[in-house]
Amino acid sequence: MTTATIKAPPGVSPARGAGRARRRAAGWLILPAAALLLVFFVYPIATIVWQSFTDPAPGLGNYVALLHDGISVTVIVRTLVTALIVAGSTLIVAYPYAYAMTKVGPRARGVMTVLVLLPFWTSLMARNFAWYMLERRDGLIDRMLGLIGLDGVVLLGTVAGVTVAMVQVMLPFMVLPLYSAMKQIDPRLLDAATSLGAPRRRAFAKVYLPLSVPGMLSGFSLVFIMTLGFYITPALLGSPQQSLVPQVIGQKVSALLDFGGAGALGAVLLMITLLVLFVVSRFTRPFTALSGTVGNE
């Protein structure tokens, strides 16, 4: 903590000096969290990356193997495409919902917020098994679609089935940043635009939509990154032929004991994540990409 070493320069008024001292004291408050992260996050990641270069032999062997094993590149691309589809679908579903949240009265908004947060209070396992029951052959979805003449729609084991479940799990992470961005948009701007001659729809496209871009970016990047590392849902609802990166990593670790290879794949995933965050932060103010989740009431 560099703030801890800064001394108040002479001539600074006592009040400001006191404020700084208080801030310095506050700096110590994050020490436990920092220590925890260091031991249980930074150290393991460093180990994994280190192993990817050293296990079984020093060098770039693990990374070269990823390029040539004929499956890793396909899986990475499939994972990226899936994450894009999930983030995009979540955005499409969440946008009208978040917009409605800014329009309704305080009581209805409370109900809508609870509905969004409900999944958070339910075990992820329970939700995945619920989707399993819905998506399996003779499950609810299959039978419902059978009623309207679409027989044999089994989502279980398909990319579509995994996507639907992931969209549902990811919805809160999109709705909340979107809502916190949208509630800062002055609703009078739409009135102003229509009074100036823009039909309602064009007013929305020209004024509201651009102003909600920061919310869309932070929600999109959050969901995209989380989907990249999603393990349980694809493992349970997808098929081994359609595995995503986290499943392959799991397999390498638990079945093949290929720690170096798993580390390399993990490092690639980490790089992609950092790259996405970097690109998004170029378009928004620093740190807003992820801060949307904290910014809800």
Add this chain to the structure above:
Amino acid sequence: MSPSPSDGSHGIRISRVSKVYPGTARPAVDDVSLDIAPGEFMTLLGPSGSGKTTMLSMLAGFVGVSAGSIEIDGRDVSRLKPHRRNLGVVFQQYALFPHMSVAKNVAFPLQQRRMPKADIETKVAEALKLVHLEPYADRLPTQLSGGQQQRVALARAVVYQPRALLMDEPLGALDRRLRDQLQREIARMHRELGMTFIFVTHDQHEALTLSDRIAVFNEGRIEQVGTPADLYERPETLFVAQFLGESTCFRGTVDRQAGVLRCERFSVRVPEAPETGSGVVIVRPERLELCADETEVPESHNRVAATVTDVVYVGTHHQVGLRFADGTTGMAMRLVGPPLPAAPGDDVTVAWDPAHQAVVADPAGAAVSVPEVRSATPVLP
């Protein structure tokens, strides 16, 4: 500007408009009719919740009318969408598009009208010149002060020559000094553009200094429409008298035959008493004379004994607080300069010319607006 109402083919005609929001018992706007002449500066004045902003929103088309009609230049626009009404609107919180530069904000309405690019540039430059903001064309709204932002909003709302400019408390968010400055700017724009301005405010000073005519709103209805001088000097209701400016109000019973208003301890001459029943005589502070010697007062003047309660120096004048025999409190105003004839605690005679008073019905008294109802209370001698 002629305050005469339009013939209906030009200007804005509001006919028996009401607005009832769902789930509310009392209408926000209750059977309001108002004619606004082309080029007129009309102010809708009233306390918050009086319906003036709702009225403006109905004119702009942001909310629909529950009953009645709004005509602009002879055409019924009550069911027209806001973007088809060709009106300019200025909001209290500016409502500038934060992601567009000043020039882009002002160009927005022209782009909606598919104006050629070269013309847009000329028009935007002209409009920014009108509000003295040419050097700020490329700034973002957030880089401007509140007063500058509101000037951009004004430029944006007049650049396409709308049929009228509607302003909803446009000076409400500004501090005092900026407010005075922008007020002069709005008056100048009205002179230069010759456009119909409809201005909503709760500030009586803004209303008095800017308007050709003022419509005073109270509880969803118009209490009185008139020039600032009409409203100040000849208020028709107690509400108008008390909302606009200071006044001393004598409550009593009108005796039409004797031509007096009988108060508890004294009576006041009312040569033009409109009705019989409970009434209030209203006198503005600058019309009240304070006399130590009663013989100086002309015979025709009203005179009432009072005690001076306090004297407040406010720069240009003194405010002299008064208490009359029946407990009524009032206020007189004396220009600074001539010596004050009285100090706190002194008994004085307060006199005024009945021509400068107004007599209105007392809303707290009996139903005076119905002439058959005679006063039931015994008149004190």
